[in-house]
Amino acid sequence: MAAQDAAVESLRDRETGVEQEHLDRVYHRLEEKIDEAEFLMRDAGRRAQVGTPGALAERDAQVFRAGIHLNRLNSEFEDFLFGRIDLLLGKDGERGPDGAYTSVEPDDDAVREDGTADIAETLHIGRIGVLDSDYAPLVIDWRAPAAAPFYRSTPKAPGRVVRRRVIRSKGRRVLGVEDDLMRPELTAYLGGEKLPVIGDGALMAALGQARSHTMRDIVASIQAEQDLVIRAPAASVTEVSGGPGTGKTAVALHRAAYLLYQDRRRYAGGILVVSPTPLLVAYTEGVLPSLGEEGQVAIRAVGALSDEAAGVEGATTYDEPAVARIKGSSRMLHVLRKASRGALEEPAAPRNTSQGGQMAFGEAEEPARGRTTPDRLRVVAFGGRVELEADELKRIRHNVLGGSAPVNLLRPRARKLLLDALWNKSSGRGRYTDPELAAELRSSFDEDVSTEVPFLTFLDAWWPELTPRRVLAAMADERRLSRWARRILNQGEVRRLARSLKRLDADGTGPLSVHDVALLDELHTLLGAPHRPKRKRELDPLDHLTGLEELMPRREETQWERAERLAAERTEYAHVIVDEAQDLTPMQWRMVGRRGRHATWTIVGDAAQSSWSDPDEAAAARDEALGSRPRRRFTLTVNYRNPAEIAELAAKVLALAMPGMESPEAVRSTGVRPRFEPVRDGDLAGTVREEARRLLAEVDGTVGVVVAMDRRAEARGWLEELGERVVALGSLEAKGLEYDATVVVSPAEIADESPAGLRVLYVALTRATRQLTVVSGERDLPDEDGVPDLLRD
Numbered sequence: 001m002a003a004q005d006a007a008v009e010s011l012r013d014r015e016t017g018v019e020q021e022h023l024d025r026v027y028h029r030l031e032e033k034i035d036e037a038e039f040l041m042r043d044a045g046r047r048a049q050v051g052t053p054g055a056l057a058e059r060d061a062q063v064f065r066a067g068i069h070l071n072r073l074n075s076e077f078e079d080f081l082f083g084r085i086d087l088l089l090g091k092d093g094e095r096g097p098d099g100a101y102t103s104v105e106p107d108d109d110a111v112r113e114d115g116t117a118d119i120a121e122t123l124h125i126g127r128i129g130v131l132d133s134d135y136a137p138l139v140i141d142w143r144a145p146a147a148a149p150f151y152r153s154t155p156k157a158p159g160r161v162v163r164r165r166v167i168r169s170k171g172r173r174v175l176g177v178e179d180d181l182m183r184p185e186l187t188a189y190l191g192g193e194k195l196p197v198i199g200d201g202a203l204m205a206a207l208g209q210a211r212s213h214t215m216r217d218i219v220a221s222i223q224a225e226q227d228l229v230i231r232a233p234a235a236s237v238t239e240v241s242g243g244p245g246t247g248k249t250a251v252a253l254h255r256a257a258y259l260l261y262q263d264r265r266r267y268a269g270g271i272l273v274v275s276p277t278p279l280l281v282a283y284t285e286g287v288l289p290s291l292g293e294e295g296q297v298a299i300r301a302v303g304a305l306s307d308e309a310a311g312v313e314g315a316t317t318y319d320e321p322a323v324a325r326i327k328g329s330s331r332m333l334h335v336l337r338k339a340s341r342g343a344l345e346e347p348a349a350p351r352n353t354s355q356g357g358q359m360a361f362g363e364a365e366e367p368a369r370g371r372t373t374p375d376r377l378r379v380v381a382f383g384g385r386v387e388l389e390a391d392e393l394k395r396i397r398h399n400v401l402g403g404s405a406p407v408n409l410l411r412p413r414a415r416k417l418l419l420d421a422l423w424n425k426s427s428g429r430g431r432y433t434d435p436e437l438a439a440e441l442r443s444s445f446d447e448d449v450s451t452e453v454p455f456l457t458f459l460d461a462w463w464p465e466l467t468p469r470r471v472l473a474a475m476a477d478e479r480r481l482s483r484w485a486r487r488i489l490n491q492g493e494v495r496r497l498a499r500s501l502k503r504l505d506a507d508g509t510g511p512l513s514v515h516d517v518a519l520l521d522e523l524h525t526l527l528g529a530p531h532r533p534k535r536k537r538e539l540d541p542l543d544h545l546t547g548l549e550e551l552m553p554r555r556e557e558t559q560w561e562r563a564e565r566l567a568a569e570r571t572e573y574a575h576v577i578v579d580e581a582q583d584l585t586p587m588q589w590r591m592v593g594r595r596g597r598h599a600t601w602t603i604v605g606d607a608a609q610s611s612w613s614d615p616d617e618a619a620a621a622r623d624e625a626l627g628s629r630p631r632r633r634f635t636l637t638v639n640y641r642n643p644a645e646i647a648e649l650a651a652k653v654l655a656l657a658m659p660g661m662e663s664p665e666a667v668r669s670t671g672v673r674p675r676f677e678p679v680r681d682g683d684l685a686g687t688v689r690e691e692a693r694r695l696l697a698e699v700d701g702t703v704g705v706v707v708a709m710d711r712r713a714e715a716r717g718w719l720e721e722l723g724e725r726v727v728a729l730g731s732l733e734a735k736g737l738e739y740d741a742t743v744v745v746s747p748a749e750i751a752d753e754s755p756a757g758l759r760v761l762y763v764a765l766t767r768a769t770r771q772l773t774v775v776s777g778e779r780d781l782p783d784e785d786g787v788p789d790l791l792r793d
């Protein structure tokens with residue numbers, strides 16, 4: 001037995017050595033290319049000065065990029081080279097339906113009658129492609145069509161692949177290899193020797209690793225059904241559904257990298273990834289750089305999508321479910337339309353005896369504090385006073401607002417009608433019968449009056465330039481809101497909505513909730529953009545070198561900065577990816593839709609995890625945002641995150657939340673069942689802390705403690721002393737995240753939080769990769785084993 005083990009070990013060492021040799025060749029070649037690239041850079045610079053810069057060939061461009069990233073690859077990424085496939089002789093030229101080499105079958109003569117065969121070709125797969133000095137591929141980019149069999153081949157449909165190998169390496173060192181045999185029935189030879197097979201496959205090894213606070217890419221172990229989505233052609237809308245842990249987020253990000261590789265020019269328009277929370281943005285932001293892609297992709301939380309939200313992180317507070325439901329509903333669109341016009345008029349100020357409650361600019365030097373809309377305009381023209389009274393002003397306003405143009409853009413028209421009305425009352429009218437003289441007089445009247453301070457002050461107060469925040473703040477006035485929401489919201493809804501907006505002061509500064517952001521974005525469209533000076537793009541000294549500018553990273557930017565810059569530079573994208581799409585409210589769909597009017601889309605989600613109370617309304621809004629674009633649908637069916645023991649427990653909640661909906665199949669089992677702990681001695685904090693501490697000792701990675709939203713702050717306090725591996729999360733913040741172990745605190749509290757509570761609980765229960773503890777309080781009605789009512793059979 002020992003002799004056998006030793007033989008296996010020596011075979012493993014030998015095969016590791018074989019891959020080490022290959023990796024050495026790759027690095028050697030990369031170094032050569034860096035030298036070449038540096039020379040080319042200098043040379044291109046020199047030639048640019050004599051006026052014939054010339055573009056770099058795509059090949060050199062790629063290697064140039066490779067060179068630039070080499071140091072980072074060395075230091076940051078564990079596996080620059082990660083895969084290898086050994087192939088039988090193939091029938092050339094046959095491609096699958098999507099253009100990748102999916103169906104390249106072996107040649108009829110590839111396998112001899114006695115079941116033996118020779119390996120005809122070996123391909124190494126990595127994060128970027130590297131060519132040998134005679135253009136033979138040393139490493140193939142994982143996104144190239146030739147790499148597709150690495151992902152698509154299965155023992156059931158092996159194609160030409162005999163052996164698929166995952167190579168684990170760190171920097172320049174190969175650490176080990178894991179093989180999957182795709183054609184076990186064959187005896188295959190490579191260079192005259194029998195093809196060795198090492199280990200039990202790479203997927204399980206990857207899934208068993210401890211989790212950190214950032215997501216890893218899955219480039220070495222993408223599964224066939226996932227690969228189909230990643231490489232699906234980017235026509236119109238690609239919809240991907242699948243239960244928790246099926247890799248939807250991972251697949252969406254790899255798809256972004258694939259699309260950029262496949263058609264960089266087309267996606268120069270940028271790819272937007274919309275994520276539900278800033279936590280998920282932070283969790284996923286390292287994935288694309290690890291795949292060699294930076295800069296073209298903006299990952300934004302839905303609460304940070306609009307420029308109207310302050311800061312890149314945007315809004316992070318949540319409204320209580322009843323308010324969120326109002327703010328997210330498409331009914332808000334009608335309320336906002338009314339508000340965007342109604343907010344032009346400030347409510348009357350408290351009565352002031354000296355002026356009879358009326359403000360007439362021109363008489364009063366100072367506008368009253370707290371802003372009041374003036375109801376009389378008085379100017380001096382041709383030596384006399386000309387005045388417009390309240391009812392005339394009202395008529396003019398009504399007239400201007402008749403169309404549907406954005407309110408801020410109607411200001412010039414309002415100004416024009418005011419001048420018309422003043423002219424009609426002035427002594428200038430009718431003074432000349434000669435049309436030319438009359439026109440001249442009119443034009444000098446306009447010029448004089450419209451530059452007079454009283455007129456300008458009046459206009460600013462009577463037709464102010466409205467900002468989205470200011471209109472939102474105006475909606476905090478219940479009386480006004482109820483006018484704007486008449487027959488749209490009921491009185492209770494008006495009260496709740498107004499109360500929630502009281503956080504903002506009169507010009508709208510103050511903390512925003514996630515749902516406020518979509519309202520602001522809608523208002524931005526309804527009001528029309530106030531004029532803002534354009535930001536100047538910094539000129540890069542290399543810009544004049546044709547072809548080089550897009551290859552040179554200008555300077556290291558963080559993902560946040562990049563996202564902000566992209567958002568500032570463009571409001572529309574070439575491709576929009578929506579993660580956790582089931583959670584977008586109708587108002588959020590409108591906001592996201594505006595950023596992809598001409599885009600292709602990838603939408604990933606799971607209806608069973610929706611925290612929106614009215615999924616039908618959201619689905620209708622999504623359809624409206626996507627218009628009549630054709631859709632291609634995919635379903636992912638395997639849960640890579642949860643062990644079967646946890647998935648089974650979560651399935652009980654799924655059955656309550658969405659009867660008849662199928663759970664994905666868990667790919668592994670750990671033999672560790674979820675634990676149930678009732679609160680001990682009424683001490684919730686102590687019980688949770690103890691469970692978190694116990695789990696910390698059992699797993700190498702992270703522990704997440706999920707509580708109802710209104711216990712968030714409290715829970716952070718409970719866990720303070722336990723260090724950085726433990727995180728406390730509100731139920732809605734747990735979306736998309738995962739931990740080695742989780743503690744779910746009071747299922748009943750989470751389920752009762754909102755109409756979608758059971759689905760939110762389903763999300764909470766599906767976050768752990770290894771262990772789960774459920775802590776239940778009295779409200780959970782635990783049985784004698786501590787199992788809460790909701791989780792019993």
Ligand SMILES: Nc1ncnc2c1ncn2[C@@H]1O[C@H](COP(=O)(O)OP(=O)(O)OP(=O)(O)O)[C@@H](O)[C@H]1O
Nearest residue numbers: 218221222223244245246247248249250640641736
């Ligand atoms: N092919 C794969 N190889 C290795 N790990 C994988 C693979 N597919 C998915 N995973 C892992 O499974 C976990 C779940 O993936 P991901 O978060 O993308 O799933 P999801 O479908 O978005 O889940 P949820 O709907 O719960 O947010 C991640 O840790 C991911 O790295």
